[in-house]
């Protein structure tokens with residue numbers, strides 16, 4: 001996509017991007033970063049602290065990406081930095097059990113209602129792949145149900161109707177996924193419980209699990225309609241299907257115990273990532289003891305990893321989760337206040353110009369769509385004006401505000417975002433909207 005030249009000096013990012021493309025496919029290690037749908041040059045980041053991030057050209061932005069979710073306490077939080085520094089001096093990996101792993105597992109079991117036992121892995125993708133395998137092994141069934149526009153990482157059987165990068169770049173069904181994998185993935189419409197019922201009825205006794213982002217964050221942010229999660233719970237109970245909540249984005253973000261705590265619907269298994277590692281590569285899957293004890297070495301379903309439960313990552317995760325445990329009564333009301341004020345300010349700015357939009361948030365994540373309709377699923381998300389979003393994104397960037405470089409991603413913030421950031425964001429947004437109107 002072509003964009004007007006930026007008013008910012010991005011010369012070093014431009015040079016880096018050009019150089020990176022010679023040795024890295026597309027110049028990036030994860031496609032969502034490539035600015036492909038908004039155009040222009042991805043920012044190469046030099047440093048970040050609190051709510052702000054500075055690129056290699058020295059431009060500083062208020063950050064609403066937060067590393068795509070992990071930065072609930074802002075960048076380089078001293079408690080995380082100290083924990084990682086201390087651990088690094090005692091080695092970065094042992095490939096043997098450590099006491100800190102028990103500490104992190106106990107915190108997760110304590111905070112997340114559905115989790116009685118938890119296994120650490122290295123990313124959200126690993127968590128969802130492992131959870132689906134476990135559900136299949138446990139039930140002895142092959143098929144999974146996922147939702148159009150939900151994204152569960154890049155495991156083969158999840159790259160069917162996938163949100164996030166695949167949706168942004170127009171390849172929701174990735175080549176390279178075998179026919180067999182594709183046949184075992186049944187695709188349902190988000191927020192459409194009758195559609196799920198029909199799929200399950202048509203595949204009686206074949207469905208191992210239903211996996212869902214209980215608040216979708218990979219087609220923008222799309223909350224569940226009333227009754228949707230409850231309906232999934234009821235269908236899974238009736239058909240002995242394992243209900244998996246992918247709370248990689250929402251875990252410890254929309255409430256200490258994620259969507260399941262906030263909406264009171266408890267899945268059988270939960271996938272976690274992002275905040276759980278405090279910005280280091282950590283994922284986890286957990287759930288009912290009976291299911292989790294089906295994993296090797298207690299049970300027959302195999303899953304392993306040299307760097308799983310890595311001490312550096314566990315120290316960072318422990319620092320973040322124990323802070324959440326200690327301070328949750330202050331943290332989450334503070335995040336809610338910010339969310340309410342941000343949403344109201346954004347809506348006032350949009351209303352003042354008479355723009356069509358749909359804005360939503362759940363806890364400390366949200367999305368703005370330029371559209372005339374409420375967004376409830378992928379079809380309605382895709383009706384949004386993505387060219388307008390691209391113009392908005394660049395206008396904001398020039399004002400020093402960094403939102404996700406795609407209409408089909410959520411925005412995130414944390415406790416480092418305070419009154420000054422709010423004020424600056426809303427003023428910048430007002431100027432940016434005037435430019436693109």
Ligand code: HOZ
Nearest residue numbers: 030031032033068164218
């Ligand atoms: N999975 C992330 C978006 N939902 C993208 C991660 C990245 O590109 O860094």
